[in-house]
Structures are given as C-alpha cells and as structure tokens.
Amino acid sequence: MPSPQMIAFLVFFVVAIASAFSVILQKNPVSSALSLILTLFSFAGIYALESAHLVAALQILVYTGAIMVLFIFVIMLLAADTPVLDLVKTSRFTKFVIGVSGATFFWILVSLVRRAGAIAPTDQWTPEKIESAGGNTVAISGLLFSRFYFAFELTSFLILAAIVATIALAKRQRSQS
Amino acid sequence: MNQLVMEPWMTIAFALAVFSIGLVGIVIRRNLLVMLMCVELMLNSVNLIFITFSRVHQSLTGDAVVLFAMTIAAAESAVGLGLVIALYRTLKTVESEKIQLLRD
Numbered sequence: 001m002p003s004p005q006m007i008a009f010l011v012f013f014v015v016a017i018a019s020a021f022s023v024i025l026q027k028n029p030v031s032s033a034l035s036l037i038l039t040l041f042s043f044a045g046i047y048a049l050e051s052a053h054l055v056a057a058l059q060i061l062v063y064t065g066a067i068m069v070l071f072i073f074v075i076m077l078l079a080a081d082t083p084v085l086d087l088v089k090t091s092r093f094t095k096f097v098i099g100v101s102g103a104t105f106f107w108i109l110v111s112l113v114r115r116a117g118a119i120a121p122t123d124q125w126t127p128e129k130i131e132s133a134g135g136n137t138v139a140i141s142g143l144l145f146s147r148f149y150f151a152f153e154l155t156s157f158l159i160l161a162a163i164v165a166t167i168a169l170a171k172r173q174r175s176q177s
Numbered sequence: 178m179n180q181l182v183m184e185p186w187m188t189i190a191f192a193l194a195v196f197s198i199g200l201v202g203i204v205i206r207r208n209l210l211v212m213l214m215c216v217e218l219m220l221n222s223v224n225l226i227f228i229t230f231s232r233v234h235q236s237l238t239g240d241a242v243v244l245f246a247m248t249i250a251a252a253e254s255a256v257g258l259g260l261v262i263a264l265y266r267t268l269k270t271v272e273s274e275k276i277q278l279l280r281d
C-alpha cells in the first residue's frame with residue numbers, strides 16, 4: 001500500500017517525464033515552452049514533497065513566473081513559433097543511436113550514484129530541529145545570511161553583470177543597424 | 178505493514194532521467210530556444226539532486242545552493258535569450274545549423 005506522499009510523487013514523476021519528453025519532441029517551440037512549464041511545476045511539487053518549501057515556492061515564482069514568461073515573450077517576439085520538426089533530416093539509424101546513447105548515459109549515471117552506498121547524516125538539521133527553528137524558510141534564511149553571506153552578496157554582482165550584458169547586447173545591435 | 182514510501186534513490190533516478198532527456202534534447206534539436214529550454218531542464222534536475230542529498234545528509238546547505246543555482250539560471254537565461262535575439266537580428270534565424278559566420 002503506497003503512502004499518500006508516494007502517490008503524489010508518482011503523479012509528479014509521470015507528468016514530469018512525459019512533459020520533459022514533450023519539450024524535446026514538440027515541433028512548435030511554444031508547445032515546448034508550455035511543456036517545460038508543466039515539468040517545472042512537477043519539480044516544484046517534488047520539492048514540496050521533500051519539504052523544501054522555500055525552494056518549491058521560488059521554483060514557481062522564479063522559473064514558471066519569470067523565466068518561462070521571458071522564453072515565451074522571446075518566441076513571440078521572434079515569430080519563431082513556426083512548427084519545424086528539425087529531427088526530420090536525421091535518419092532512423094541516427095535516431096536509434098541517439099536514443100540508445102541517452103539511455104546508456106542514464107544507466108551510467110544511475111550506476112555511479114548506486115555505488116555511492118549509504119550516506120550517514122553529516123549535519124544536524126533533522127526535521128524536528130527545522131520545525132523548532134520556525135520552519136524551512138526561517139532555517140535557510142538564517143543560513144543564507146550567516147554562512148553563505150559572501151556568496152549571497154556576490155549574486156548581486158552576478159545579476160548586475162547579467163543586466164549590463166543584456167543591455168550591451170541590445171544596444172550594440174541597434175547602433176550597427 | 179511494509180508501506181511503500183518515497184526514498185532518496187527514487188528522486189535521484191528521476192532527476193537523472195530528466196537530465197538525460199535534457200542532454201538528448203540539446204543534441205537532437207537545432208532550434209536555439211529549445212536548446213536553452215533543455216539547459217533549464219538539466220539545471221532543474223541537478224537542483225533536485227542537491228535537495229535530495231541535502232535531506233539525506235540532514236543538512237540545509239543544498240537548499241541554499243539551489244537558491245544560488247536559481248539565480249544563476251535566471252541570469253543565464255536572460256543573457257542567453259539576449260544573444261538569441263541579437264543572432265536573429267543579424268542572421269534572421271534561430272537554427273543552430275545556419276549559424277556559420279566563420280565559414281562564409
């Protein structure tokens with residue numbers, strides 16, 4: 001008898017795998033983007049099942065809210081939503097080889113992880129302790145502003161660099177034309 | 178009662194499957210936008226592995242790392258899409274096969 005958590009995991013599992021395949025096999029980029037949104041929602045569900053509530057909420061806000069809107073916006077802007085199945089040129093043998101090598105890659109990864117064996121807890125954040133600290137979000141926030149303070153500040157530089165780079169890319173193009 | 182519960186290896190196998198799908202997608206697709214989406218798929222699967230191992234280790238470091246990875250993913254997709262738009266303006270295409278400026 002599977003637990004409710006397990007049933008939810010299986011639902012998210014099936015939806016995510018199916019929509020991930022749909023991302024790479026859809027002819028239309030818009031369909032790919034919508035499938036990717038479904039995949040990211042399922043990932044958010046699995047994060048919530050792993051009781052990573054902050055990450056689950058940010059997954060929906062940042063990924064499906066911001067990044068995917070950006071993707072769909074660019075697809076619309078470029079009028080690139082013409083259905084083109086670019087797999088059509090490859091032969092059936094090539095498709096077979098790609099499928100087999102993908103499956104082999106998956107199998108190698110799984111066997112590498114299985115070799116890792118049982119892992120003993122190395123830190124002290126048991127579920128009870130997270131609960132008494134005031135929940136997942138409070139505990140992670142405390143960690144971000146103490147142990148990872150330097151990295152947290154560095155991300156602001158990263159975002160600044162990304163903004164400058166994007167503006168530079170857009171501006172240089174305009175001055176050339 | 179031997180209840181079937183969610184175990185770490187299940188989420189890790191799931192994440193590895195999604196990573197493989199993303200990798201195959203990058204190889205087989207020629208549309209730059211779909212290739213960027215496959216990069217997002219792979220980033221997400223690695224995030225899930227971080228979360229899972231974080232739980233196994235009873236640590237919260239993985240969660241914090243995932244937050245940083247999300248920031249990097251947002252910056253990466255912003256710059257990547259900017260590059261795609263710049264390429265489309267010069268070449269009028271988003272097909273990776275037709276980007277051969279050095280060959281002409």
